[in-house]
Amino acid sequence: MYSESVSTSDRLIESTRELLWERGYVGTSPKAILERAGAGQGSMYHHFRGKPDLALTAIRRTAEDLRATVEPLLDGPGTPYERIEAYLLRERDALRGCPIGRLTMDPDVIASDELRAPVDDTIAWLRERLTGIVEEGKQQGQFPLEWDSGEISAAVLAAVQGGYVLARASGSPAAFDASVRGLLSLLGPGLPGPPELHELA
Amino acid sequence: MYSESVSTSDRLIESTRELLWERGYVGTSPKAILERAGAGQGSMYHHFRGKPDLALTAIRRTAEDLRATVEPLLDGPGTPYERIEAYLLRERDALRGCPIGRLTMDPDVIASDELRAPVDDTIAWLRERLTGIVEEGKQQGQFPLEWDSGEISAAVLAAVQGGYVLARASGSPAAFDASVRGLLSLLGPGLPGPPELHELA
DNA sequence: GTCTATATCCGGATAGAC
DNA sequence: GTCTATCCGGATATAGAC
Numbered sequence: 001m002y003s004e005s006v007s008t009s010d011r012l013i014e015s016t017r018e019l020l021w022e023r024g025y026v027g028t029s030p031k032a033i034l035e036r037a038g039a040g041q042g043s044m045y046h047h048f049r050g051k052p053d054l055a056l057t058a059i060r061r062t063a064e065d066l067r068a069t070v071e072p073l074l075d076g077p078g079t080p081y082e083r084i085e086a087y088l089l090r091e092r093d094a095l096r097g098c099p100i101g102r103l104t105m106d107p108d109v110i111a112s113d114e115l116r117a118p119v120d121d122t123i124a125w126l127r128e129r130l131t132g133i134v135e136e137g138k139q140q141g142q143f144p145l146e147w148d149s150g151e152i153s154a155a156v157l158a159a160v161q162g163g164y165v166l167a168r169a170s171g172s173p174a175a176f177d178a179s180v181r182g183l184l185s186l187l188g189p190g191l192p193g194p195p196e197l198h199e200l201a
Numbered sequence: 202m203y204s205e206s207v208s209t210s211d212r213l214i215e216s217t218r219e220l221l222w223e224r225g226y227v228g229t230s231p232k233a234i235l236e237r238a239g240a241g242q243g244s245m246y247h248h249f250r251g252k253p254d255l256a257l258t259a260i261r262r263t264a265e266d267l268r269a270t271v272e273p274l275l276d277g278p279g280t281p282y283e284r285i286e287a288y289l290l291r292e293r294d295a296l297r298g299c300p301i302g303r304l305t306m307d308p309d310v311i312a313s314d315e316l317r318a319p320v321d322d323t324i325a326w327l328r329e330r331l332t333g334i335v336e337e338g339k340q341q342g343q344f345p346l347e348w349d350s351g352e353i354s355a356a357v358l359a360a361v362q363g364g365y366v367l368a369r370a371s372g373s374p375a376a377f378d379a380s381v382r383g384l385l386s387l388l389g390p391g392l393p394g395p396p397e398l399h400e401l402a
Numbered sequence: 403g404t405c406t407a408t409a410t411c412c413g414g415a416t417a418g419a420c
Numbered sequence: 421g422t423c424t425a426t427c428c429g430g431a432t433a434t435a436g437a438c
Contacts, residue, residue, distance in 0.1 A: 026228040103348040105306040155383030158363025165362040168305035183355030186387035
């Protein structure tokens with residue numbers, strides 16, 4: 001058998017992931033999860049201790065997914081600039097926002113160390129990876145040595161997370177694209193060869 | 202009489218503003234508002250048609266406040282770089298996030314054109330102002346002419362909005378500071394005189 | 403494992419007394 | 421203008437049948 005219908009537990013987790021992305025933690029009720037999963041109350045409380053437990057499982061899975069998606073781009077071929085570019089330009093539905101980043105605006109997530117942990121870990125991991133890539137770029141002469149790699153990586157990540165905010169405010173993905181392209185132009189032309197940064201025409 | 206105790210209506214609006222900032226729209230109940238304002242149900246439904254109406258009033262007031270706070274910095278003295286710097290480095294409690302930007306992650310706000318409008322307007326206004334300042338900088342030779350002012354302004358705004366995400370994820374304002382300093386270093390040294398951008402040491 | 407029934411409290415709003 | 425009483429449905433969870 002190649003295909004096995006997913007378990008009820010899996011459907012509960014996947015429904016929760018979707019709803020957390022769409023509506024956040026405080027905006028997501030067990031009832032909505034059950035309806036989407038096509039399950040009854042009993043199933044949920046059999047597999048999970050309650051809403052926080054199910055949400056934690058869902059958030060962890062989303063965090064794993066995000067890492068698995070992004071890692072190949074950061075590890076990919078190309079110059080440091082090109083790898084950052086690949087991360088910034090990867091396909092996204094900007095209006096949906098970041099399934100991890102959006103949780104930072106959720107009061108109940110921030111109030112719980114357990115729920116916040118996978119969010120914190122994911123973003124910290126991503127920032128560390130970006131910091132390493134910027135550092136590489138400096139060593140290779142592609143980026144200016146005065147750059148603080150940790151600060152640049154924060155600005156790169158913020159272009160993405162902040163880009164989502166601009167896009168959702170305006171109701172258009174264009175604002176997200178503007179943000180990442182703006183940041184890319186600040187990072188330099190990304191051309192191979194000797195560093196030529198922001199030359200005046 | 203120099204001082205007049207604020208009206209019940211005012212207390213309701215102010216309590217709502219606080220709660221919207223802390224917990225968002227879906228996380229804020231009329232009951233919580235009433236408790237914080239020290240008012241009863243009747244007062245609220247006398248002055249407002251319901252939760253959406255009160256929230257709209259509160260959001261509009263917050264939007265006005267934000268403009269009034271930021272405008273002097275953008276209009277202030279100094280070079281274009283310095284005015285952007287003043288905006289980016291203004292005093293903030295980074296862990297609280299942006300009282301307007303955070304609303305973009307609220308599903309009920311985004312679903313309502315009426316509630317989203319003041320959010321959209323405020324962010325669009327801010328971005329336009331920043332775009333104008335970048336344009337000025339280009340004309341004065343402080344910024345490279347290849348910069349797309351609209352994209353740079355988006356990146357500036359995103360550094361702030363995204364910085365809040367990083368700060369709240371990590372539970373520390375340091376990540377916000379890193380984001381804005383990273384962006385400032387990308388914008389250039391901000392020194393007077395001829396443009397010297399990202400010189401290698 | 404999954405279902406339905408039940409319980410309790412909260413969200414959001416209305417009615418009417420004062 | 422403000423209060424309390426009341427309403428109905430939803431949020432979250434437990435109990436126990438199948």
